[in-house]
Amino acid sequence: MSELPLIIDDRETPKFWVNRATMVEPKILETERKSIFDKCWLYVGHESELENVHDFRTRRVGGRPVVFVRNSVNNINVLVNVCTHRGMILETRKEGNARKLRCFYHGWTFNTEGDLVTLPGEESYPKGWKRQDRCLPRPPHVDSYRGFWFLCWDKEQSQSLKEYLAGASDYLDLIADQSASMMKVSSGTHYYSMEANWKLLVENSIDGYHALTTHNRYVQMIAASGVDFKKRGGSLTGQAGAPGRGGMDLGNGHAVVGSPDLSHGKIPGNLARDFQNDNERQEYTKYRSELIKKHGEKWTDRILGGRNLLIFPNFIIVDGVGMGCTLRTFYPAKPDYLEITGWEISPPEISEALLPARKTGFLTFWGPAGLATPDDVEALARCQQGFASYQIDPWNDISRGMETEFPGGTDELQMRTFWRHYNELMTGEKAIPESAPYKMFASEVEAS
């Protein structure tokens, strides 16, 4: 392993540098699997993906195959999707509805509670052998917050999910509160990949600085649609930070870059096209006033602001509000290759008039064929190629906004937050936060 530190967190100069060896060396990835992915709470899926009893989704979480399933009495289970007999994958479909999980190898069959319910020739097993001992294993910890389900593979994990989420739970509230019932994940999933280290996608997903250059064609599209960014307060080009606005450390390595809706409902999102017609505008105003009735204007402006949220280590929510909201998780197969899954989540009550803007808004930016994500895929792959020279110049620079009291959208506090926590888990060196503890509202910041 590299002799150099993983990060240089120099508060005097100040500067913040990240060692490129973390992106390249296989031994570092091995340590990450043990010290991060096997220790942290990891995102599994959203409750709305399992509408009916016995609905299931299969996926890998922290590299391990699981089945996310609603059992016969309407409870959600996360089971290891592997036969206890000889280790064959049980359910290979990505989604479906099944009362039983049957292994075709020798016919062992489990129910959606994970019990081994039938097997051929049970009488030939010795006397002391019990079916009950051969149930499907479960992750040691499974819990949910407002419809978002997580697991933790570490038996010793002492933090509850709520404690682990720290300030990030406020931001999950801002997503969940967009619906009076339950936010809904759409059918259709983006399964794609990058020839890059997974931490590059963490950085990229909460990086406001690259928007104008990497996503130049997206910006051109928005301009061609008639949006004048100057009239939007230059939000895309890097709004200054303020209490509750800009980049924020949410605790435990979680971070966000975002802002309340400073337009108070006049635009459907900082990065979105304008309303296409009066009907859209009216329906959006109606939706907003319903939210105000329930949550008040201050919280509603919070809800309808945009945000890029990182829940450490690998769960991202990029919420463009009127242009849609994406959930994204990923896992490294190799130091230079990661597999990504992206979903769309929206309030099911949203008016039909707002759907086209939401659908096309989502797809113009996100997903492997949008007008933005493919450029991230390309940019990160080229960084990874560049890291072949990491022994010559080992340092990535993430110092933007280090002397700023309230770092803005194009500063990099949110990335330093990730890296400090990363370094703490990898090396045991205690992270010292750069900013005061996160508070949701300006008034709370001023009062403290």
Next chain:
Amino acid sequence: MNKASNSKRPLADNALPQSLGSDINLRLAVENFLYHEAELLDTWCVEEWLALWTEELSYLVPSTDKPDGDPRKDLLMIQDDRFLLHQRVRSIVNGTNWAENPRSTIRRSITNVQAKVVKENAVEAKANFVVYRSQAASLNIFPGHAEYLLETGGPEGFYIRMKRAVLDLEELRPHGRVAFIL
């Protein structure tokens, strides 16, 4: 026999039974059109390609796990109208589509063409495709089929009103992206 199949006659069909002749002529006309489209895309003549479309248009690529995805409610990968398709094309031309700058080499084969007249001046067509995309040392293969709604007319015989390109991939891995036009 219908008007659409008469609009282009690559073969003299008077040697064939009339019904068979019209089917073959229609298919040949559609094949010619799809080959022309394929050549424009493979040679990156994307602005000429855009001229093949009707004013109102829909270019769709469903998510790999939802090939029958409904653009009104499901998550697709692409659902462009004229404005967005124009922007997509523009970004290829002006070089801000970084994933295709420098441009990759793409080559597609179009086969199993089927066509039927659905109403006057409107033809439904279907074809299989395989697109090979190579860039530096990597080669990615994009197999699939495309469904078209065509309108008769124009210098090439048809205009495209709707194209839905469905990939035969369960995941876009290791491809990672579709930044050229399928």
